[in-house]
Amino acid sequence: MPTQSPADPLPRKTLTAMQTELAEAIDRRTVGREHCTTAIKSLSLSRRESVTEPCACVVEPSLVIVVQGAKQLLIGDHAYAYDTEHFLVTSLDLPASSQVLEASPDKPLLGLVLKLDLSLIAELISQARLPSPGKCSAEASVGLGRISPTLLEACSRLMALLDEPADIPVLAPLVKREIHYKLLKSDLAARLWQIASMSGQRQRIARAIDWLKTNYAEPLHTAELAAHVQMSTSSLHHYFRQLTAKSPLQYQKWLRLREARRLMLNEDMDAAGAAFQVGYESPSQFSREYSRLFGAPPKRDIEGLRQTGDTRAVA
Template identity: 80%
Template sequence: MPMQSHAEYLRSQALAVMRAELSEVIDQRTIGQERYVTAIKSLTLSRRESVTEPCACVVEPSLVVVVQGAKQLLVGDHAYAYDIDHFMITSLDIPASSQVLQASPDKPLLGLVLKLDVGLIAELISQARLPSPGKCTAEASVGLGTISLALLEPCFRLLALLNTPADIPVLAPLIEREIHYKLLKSDLAARLWQIAAMGGQRQRIARAIDLLKANYAEPLHMADLAAHVQMSTSSLHHYFRQLTAKSPLQYQKWLRLREARRLMLNEGMDAAGAAFRVGYESPSQFSREYGRLFGAPPKRDIESLRQTGEVGTVA
């Protein structure tokens, strides 16, 4: 066997072993539940035992790793498929749909989501004096990278801390720092440099999103939103759509409908009450737009969610 191919074989074997170990840990932690919130604040585990249709979800700035199965994230007209060979990073709170492509009861989809710390990325770039990976031409808020042993190993050590909760406050931040550093050494380094760059359009859009999230029930005035983030109205609309696949008005509508869904599902509010709470003046308009987003009228959708327990998640 040639030396290069032998080295590749050893790397693939090591990756397979690490994936198997991660799969075992996540499998044991998630039995009977699709989403497991761990004692590490930034870390969530997930499990799905069947393929699904696209399900509306919220995507925070995160690293998403799948160790068994396959999934895709739909943002606007773009589909980002990720599996055991590819990890995903997202850099903004974006509206999307998540779809399980490969899963079964015997071999469920298993994965983890780690929230990204953009400030930590910028700090590591500065402190480590990493060479610039070159310009990233992509403007989307989602990127796919190649899984490596260097990335999976600290992920495994982070999960291992769940067995020793007393160690989490001291060791978890160190391992999370290592994971961020390994991402800066991955094939998505240029994308991460772009995310961490200060003063760019991405930061302005992120501030616009924060303002919309804080005031989703209030009428939207584009001129005020543009002034808040120091952009022209046309530039705000252009970059907002480019990075989130939605206009600011569509994004606000998405926020309103998701909050209304939460109010009905978790607080027992009826559709009309939820509609008024999130800023709608017309219950009929609310019902139409709710059905377009979630695929069913409010009452039927909530009944289905209560029966299945299904919620939108990323991993």
């Protein structure tokens, strides 16, 4: 009888058992909470007990794994569905919407998010002398990969460290390094190479995003931003929209409105004060654009958030 090669995928039942074990570990740490930070920097856990409508969010460069249930990430006109078969990788700070597709109180959606260390990915590529996987076929900043037992096993060991807090400073960096390495061996290798190199237009757009995040309250002169990142104005618009599904001006507006929402909810600032704080000169324009993004005028939206205790969109 032929034996299974170590390189062969493990049986599906083994993968399912690993997901069940990981789901139990996430479940006991998230009871009563939808989002849970952990003692391991860059690792957070999520739980949802019902399907949802799309909810505005910001997506950092991350690995997202669901071990029970299903979600999708909406960026522009594109939907990226992920579940127990697929993981999600994002490479830029993106305005997006997150939607729970499968969840119930008896079987909640359970998952984890690990922020990616792009410098570590680049270091591993160089140190391990990994062969180039070839060009990535798409310029999008989001990719879907197929879940593997080896990736889940490393994530399980990272989760297990939460029960041994004294070991976290020594062992967590090693396990996170292994997870990044496993990603470079996955079917998203080409995209991760592209992310790590941050070459060409992607690097310039990342620099433009960093500038906007720091200077969102300042008037935006697109030609000056293009010169700052060494691009033509037309190229900046083209690649910025391709990678983020927004123009630079739309991205700045999104940053302003999210910060204004945070100021009103967490610092009790009134709408006019928040509007001026984030760079708006016209309170009426602020109210119109706020309502368009969040579905309600500022005062009604903030009252609704306080009644429900839902602070996901302003975290």
